[in-house]
Amino acid sequence: MLIDLHCYSLPLSQCSALRPEELVDLARDRGLDGICLTEHDALWPAADLAELRQRTGFLVLGAVELTTDLGHVLAFGLDSGSAKFASAGEAFVAAQAAGGLLYLAHPARDGLLRVTRETVEYFESVEAVNGSDSRLQNVAASGLAHGFRLPGVAGSDAHSAAEVGRAATRFQDRITGEASLLAALRAGRYEPVSLQ
Numbered sequence: 001m002l003i004d005l006h007c008y009s010l011p012l013s014q015c016s017a018l019r020p021e022e023l024v025d026l027a028r029d030r031g032l033d034g035i036c037l038t039e040h041d042a043l044w045p046a047a048d049l050a051e052l053r054q055r056t057g058f059l060v061l062g063a064v065e066l067t068t069d070l071g072h073v074l075a076f077g078l079d080s081g082s083a084k085f086a087s088a089g090e091a092f093v094a095a096q097a098a099g100g101l102l103y104l105a106h107p108a109r110d111g112l113l114r115v116t117r118e119t120v121e122y123f124e125s126v127e128a129v130n131g132s133d134s135r136l137q138n139v140a141a142s143g144l145a146h147g148f149r150l151p152g153v154a155g156s157d158a159h160s161a162a163e164v165g166r167a168a169t170r171f172q173d174r175i176t177g178e179a180s181l182l183a184a185l186r187a188g189r190y191e192p193v194s195l196q
C-alpha cells in the first residue's frame, strides 16, 4: 500500500491551500492508497477523522508534524490532544508514554545540525524522501536513514495541489487505521518511494 505520510489541510494548517476533500481526491487520482494528515502542531480529533474517512471512502490517517528545538518532527501514535511541546525531549517522553514513534522530518533541510549524539536517540529514523525537497536533499536524507534502527519514511509535504503524491511510503502490510500503521512502522515493514 502506498501512503503519503506527510500532508496538510485547511483549516488546521493555514499554510495549506487544500481542503481535506480536495487532498483526498488528488491522492486517489494519483494512485495513492491512503494519506496521513500531519497538520502543524495539531492533531485531528479522532471522530472528525473517522467521519472524513467514511464520507470519502478513502484511508485517511492522523499524525502530526511538531515544531521543536531540533527542527520539524513527524510524530505517529501520540494521544489526541498532545501536539504542543516545549522541546523534542518533551515530545519524546510523550511518545514513549503513548507508544508513539518520532521521525526527524526533512533532515537535510534544517534539522540535522541541531541533533546531537544524545538527542538523536529520540528518533526511530528520518524522513528519507520529502516531495518538497530537492533530489540532492533526499539523497542526503536517504543516506542518513541507514544510521537508524528503522527505514526512513516518505511523504509529499503537500501544501498545494501540484505537490500531492510526489512521495509516499510503501507498506508491505494492509493498513486500515492508526493501530496497523503504527505496527507496520514499528516492524520496519515499509520503504520510502519517490513518485516524481
Ligand SMILES: [Zn+2]
Residues within 6 Å of the ligand: 008, 013, 015, 016, 040, 159
Ligand atoms: Zn505548512
Ligand SMILES: [Zn+2]
Residues within 6 Å of the ligand: 065, 072, 105, 106
Ligand atoms: Zn516540516
